[in-house]
Each structure stands twice: as structure tokens, then as C-alpha cells.
Amino acid sequence: MxxxxxxxxxxxxxxxxxxxxxxxxxxxxxxxxxxxxxxxxxxxxxxxxxxxxxxxxxxxxxxxxxxxxxxxxxxxxxxxxxxxxxxxxxxxxxxxxxxxxxxxxxxxxxxxxxxxxxxxxxxxxxxxxxxxxxxxxxxxxKPDTPPTSGRVVVGIGSAPGPQAAAVFALEEAASRHGELVAVRSWRSPAHGSMAMSHPLLTGSATAAHHHEAEEHLEDVLETLDLAGSPEVTLHKSVVQGPAHQKLLEASAGADLLVVGSRRDSGRLGLHLGPVNHAMLHYAPCPVAVVPDTYLESRGA
Structure with missing residues (x-):
């Protein structure tokens, strides 16, 4: 059924x-x-x-x-x-x-x-x-920026392994024969007094954070069945800055923005978090909130 x-x-x-x-x-x-x-x-x-x-x-x-x-x-x-x-x-x-x-x-x-x-x-x-x-x-x-037909943006969270939001976003991009933009944001390392006095150390830390975010994005994307969706064009975006800000920027002109949420064991509901709240309030395109239980419902 x-x-x-x-x-x-x-x-x-x-x-x-x-x-x-x-x-x-x-x-x-x-x-x-x-x-x-x-x-x-x-x-x-x-x-x-x-x-x-x-x-x-x-x-x-x-x-x-x-x-x-x-x-x-x-x-x-x-x-x-x-x-x-x-x-x-x-x-x-x-x-x-x-x-x-x-x-x-x-x-x-x-x-x-x-x-x-x-x-x-x-x-x-x-x-x-x-x-x-x-x-x-x-x-x-209606959004200020006309949407690009078939463009689906997904925010990749910090959790390891398969992510329900990424799975759902790929399915949405495939149904549109469009493109999937996977966004992984990361924050700058703290700039303490030592970092301020040693710019080479600061640069090294920044590069390490960026590389770690790239590896995490690749790990999550490897769990997707990209081969089963050859019609989807994949774009990877690893960006420095607050997640809510970077997702809002990426969602301009998108068909759909996808974010994930996890079941809150202490409450009868999901844990949306500040990033999802910001997307629901301010995103210029439709926003999909995907519970982590979505993978279970699909037998994943």
C-alpha cells in the first residue's frame, strides 16, 4: 500500500x-x-x-x-x-x-x-x-530568488554513519532528476593568545578543521546509494561558519532544503535544535524536517 x-x-x-x-x-x-x-x-x-x-x-x-x-x-x-x-x-x-x-x-x-x-x-x-x-x-x-528547478540542499550534521536527512534529500533530488547540494559547515577554532601570536599554528588548526569536515562529508555520502540515482548531480560544499547562516545562503534559489532531527528520549517528540528552528523561520524555500526514525521506516 x-x-x-x-x-x-x-x-x-x-x-x-x-x-x-x-x-x-x-x-x-x-x-x-x-x-x-x-x-x-x-x-x-x-x-x-x-x-x-x-x-x-x-x-x-x-x-x-x-x-x-x-x-x-x-x-x-x-x-x-x-x-x-x-x-x-x-x-x-x-x-x-x-x-x-x-x-x-x-x-x-x-x-x-x-x-x-x-x-x-x-x-x-x-x-x-x-x-x-x-x-x-x-x-x-514567494522567494525573492526564483528557484532552480530540481535543486535540493541538505545540511549534513555531525553524527557519523547514515543520516536520514541525506537519504531523503537524495530521493527528492532523484524524483526531480536534479542536483543534490550537500553542505557541511564547520566553525573556526578558538583564537586564544597563543594562536594570535602564532599565525602558522592558527592556519594549521584551520586547515585541520576543514579537512576533518571534508572527511566527514565524504563518509556520510558514501552511505548513500548514489549509483542507484545516476540522474542526480552531486555538489559538495564544505564551508566555514555558523551552520544556520551557511544553510540559509545555500538554500537561496533551491527547490527544497532538508534538515534532520533526532528523537528526544526525554520528551514525546523530536529535538529540532536552534539550526532547524532558524531554517523553519527564515529559509526562503520549503524546508523538510526529517526524523532520524525515517531510516527505520525504510528498513535501512
Missing amino acids: ELPVVVGVDGSEGSLRALDWAAAEAARSALPLRLVHASLWERYESAGSAADSERPSEQVLAENLVAEARDHAQRLHPELSVETSVEPEDPVAALVGASHTAALVVLGSRGRGRIAGMLLGSVSLSLANRSHCPVVVVPAS
Whole structure:
């Protein structure tokens, strides 16, 4: 059974951009598309609706919303298999539940929240922190730099061995017949008094850090099935500087930026970390947050 691409819809402009992205992803990957609209209307209207023969007005509005979204997706991609779901519960709970049986979950960075000026909505952040499958958050506005078709950027973390984010990024690049840009950043060594007085020592330390980052990137890439994706052009980028800054620079003009997250053993969720928070708030392109459990779900 093929797992669907799930997208949260609420009628907002950000939701429509997320729907367009999800529909294109499902069509490109030959996966079904599932539209989910979550609302607590049933909780608040159940008492009054019990005596009414007609359906609650909020239910009618919700059903019309997902029907319009379904028609929109099928106009863009007539071949798509689309199903809809109206869930009478909190949006985060509904989408986290859907993530158990989804290939990925897509939503806009902002929905119909009370604070329209927020860069990232609470639903997007909560879902990225709790989802059981990869989550793609689509920015509410178009990027300043037009995206290069098929360009996928992935941040390579410091963990050794296979990385879920790298595996997912390669799959995304392959489905686009595009390019994969693997970014490994490293920080400058501390410049103590000895380093300041001996520039040759400073230079040697810097070169060593750069070489170590290069080796780590190569080790991670060796775990990928690059031979199985000959259509993908691989670019390696080893850069000095803060990871969040370098990933933001690399993601300008990208189709997708991919970052990884690990399951937090002390909490019911993932450990996003400051770099992922920065990407979700400020990246100019869609951001995929891939849990480390993604490898387990694929039998890797």
C-alpha cells in the first residue's frame, strides 16, 4: 500500500501554496494525495446540532473547503488520486495522527492564526517537532530568488554513519532528476593568545578543521546509494561558519532544503535544535524536517 502525501488545508493563502507543493510532490512521486482539514467545530456545536436536522454550518464550510481544495489539486494534476478528510479535532493532533501512515506531511508556514505577522505558525512548529514522518513547511510568500528547478540542499550534521536527512534529500533530488547540494559547515577554532601570536599554528588548526569536515562529508555520502540515482548531480560544499547562516545562503534559489532531527528520549517528540528552528523561520524555500526514525521506516 502506497503511503499518501498528506497536506493540511485551512483556506489560507499559505495553505494554498502548501497544497500546490504537495500536489506536485504526489504527482512526481506517483503517490496519492490526502487533504486534511482539522477543526473543533463538532466540540462546540454538538449540543445544538443534536436537535437540528441540518448539518452544522461549520461542517458545511469545512466540507466545501476541502472539496474546493481537491478540485484545485486535480485541475493541476488530473492523474492524481485525491482523498479528503475533515477531522473534528485540534490541527496538530490531527496531522500528527496522519503522520503515522503518511509518506510525508506538508503544510504552510502560517495558517489562519491570530497573529498574522508571525514568521512561523504554532501548528507548523508543533508538527515539525512531533511528526512520525518527514514534514515539509512551505513559506507563505514567494522567494525573492526564483528557484532552480530540481535543486535540493541538505545540511549534513555531525553524527557519523547514515543520516536520514541525506537519504531523503537524495530521493527528492532523484524524483526531480536534479542536483543534490550537500553542505557541511564547520566553525573556526578558538583564537586564544597563543594562536594570535602564532599565525602558522592558527592556519594549521584551520586547515585541520576543514579537512576533518571534508572527511566527514565524504563518509556520510558514501552511505548513500548514489549509483542507484545516476540522474542526480552531486555538489559538495564544505564551508566555514555558523551552520544556520551557511544553510540559509545555500538554500537561496533551491527547490527544497532538508534538515534532520533526532528523537528526544526525554520528551514525546523530536529535538529540532536552534539550526532547524532558524531554517523553519527564515529559509526562503520549503524546508523538510526529517526524523532520524525515517531510516527505520525504510528498513535501512
